[in-house]
Amino acid sequence: MAFTLESFSLAGKVAVVTGAGARGASIGRAYALGLAGVGAAVVVGDINGDGAKGVAAEVVAAGGRAIGVQVDITDEASVAAMAQAAREAFGGVDILVNNAALMVELKRSLILDVEIDDWNRLFAVNLTGALICCKAFAPMMRERGGGRIVNQVSAGAYPPLRPYGITKLALVGLTTSLARELGKDNINVNAIAPGATQSEAGQALSQPGSPFSNMIEATAAIRPKGQPEDLVGALLLLCSPAGSWMTGQVIHVDGGWIIKV
Ligand SMILES: NC(=O)c1ccc[n+]([C@@H]2O[C@H](COP(=O)([O-])OP(=O)(O)OC[C@H]3O[C@@H](n4cnc5c(N)ncnc54)[C@H](O)[C@@H]3O)[C@@H](O)[C@H]2O)c1
Numbered sequence: 191m192a193f194t195l196e197s198f199s200l201a202g203k204v205a206v207v208t209g210a211g212a213r214g215a216s217i218g219r220a221y222a223l224g225l226a227g228v229g230a231a232v233v234v235g236d237i238n239g240d241g242a243k244g245v246a247a248e249v250v251a252a253g254g255r256a257i258g259v260q261v262d263i264t265d266e267a268s269v270a271a272m273a274q275a276a277r278e279a280f281g282g283v284d285i286l287v288n289n290a291a292l293m294v295e296l297k298r299s300l301i302l303d304v305e306i307d308d309w310n311r312l313f314a315v316n317l318t319g320a321l322i323c324c325k326a327f328a329p330m331m332r333e334r335g336g337g338r339i340v341n342q343v344s345a346g347a348y349p350p351l352r353p354y355g356i357t358k359l360a361l362v363g364l365t366t367s368l369a370r371e372l373g374k375d376n377i378n379v380n381a382i383a384p385g386a387t388q389s390e391a392g393q394a395l396s397q398p399g400s401p402f403s404n405m406i407e408a409t410a411a412i413r414p415k416g417q418p419e420d421l422v423g424a425l426l427l428l429c430s431p432a433g434s435w436m437t438g439q440v441i442h443v444d445g446g447w448i449i450k451v
Contacts, residue, residue: 197432201229204280205429206272208263208323209290209342211236211245213390217342218289219245220418221425226254228426230285233276235261237290255280263290263319266326273326282334285429286327288320288361289342294391296354304353316357321364324379328372336376338429341365345385345444358383362440369438378437380428385444386415411446 205225210218211234222232226249234249236242239260246258257279261272276283292315297308320341331337343365347358362381369379386396386406396403396415406414424441427433442448 193432198426198430199229200225200285200426200430203230203284203429204233204276204282205230205285205287206233206235206276206283206323206327207287207289208235208261208319210234211241211243211258212238213241215418216389216391217384217387217418217421218287219248220422221287221289222246222249222256223252223254224419224422224426225285225287225429226252226256228430230429231255231280232257233272233279233283234258235263235272235290237262263288263323264314266322269322269326273330277330283327283330284334284337286323286331286337286339287342287425287429288323288339290319291316291342291357293354294394298352301353309353312353312357313360316354317360317364320361324364324368328368328375328377331377332375337378338433339365339368339372339377339379340425340428341379341381343381343383343440345383345442345447347383348442348448365440366438373437378428378434380433380436380438381440382421382424382428383440383442383444383448384416384421385410385442385447387418387421388415389418406445406447409447409450410444411449413445414447416443416445 234246243258246256249256262268344358346355365381
């Protein structure tokens, strides 16, 4: 079949984006607007329900279809309720973007100083929450003959030097494991590893002149800091027919920070 730009269309598809609602110019918001822009109906999920509804309203104002849902991805009943809301609004789900995570909220501590309650909460959101969403939505994708799962990992997992990076490298493991397990169901599972992205949370973590900011400026091959919109092209590739032969992969969108020396 000849390649055309139609291969990036998601017309008639339904996407769930978690973590898309709390802070203004978040990555999840850019993902929701990007998916809607190529035709997908979007379920915007966040623990901040008002924020999720606000992003859904932005999608609708831009001419798309969306609903906002309050969800705690660590709670199976809450995720099941989001799945039910998706079914009622749009009839099913084809795409899951596991974007919700704890990041800016984290206390920065050495590994051996981390409070075990904090460690457990971090894994519950960043890893188990993604698994709970996969368990809820993969069966709905099977019903529709296949689907796409995209897990949001991080350049901070290469190598992981803090608990956050450890959760994200574990999420890479969930990605490759599920890619193998769900391939027979025509469900592709991939990951995006962003670099320092200037969402509100990302800006707080990479203040100009901070040691982290100086480090990425010294090591990235091109523009060290990106905008949430810089990640959308990779997402659309992984969610659309254009990316149908890709599974189990991590796409690094980070200005070449990953090839640091
Ligand atoms: N900004 C960066 O530089 C950067 C870099 C690499 C990876 N990432 C990843 O990108 C994603 C989005 O980051 P962002 O910069 O937009 O940050 P963000 O803090 O704005 O987004 C995270 C979202 O997850 C939501 N969330 C937290 N716990 C939840 C729960 N239990 N249930 C449902 N939602 C919950 C938060 O409310 C928030 O809206 C995260 O996975 C983050 O780890 C960000």
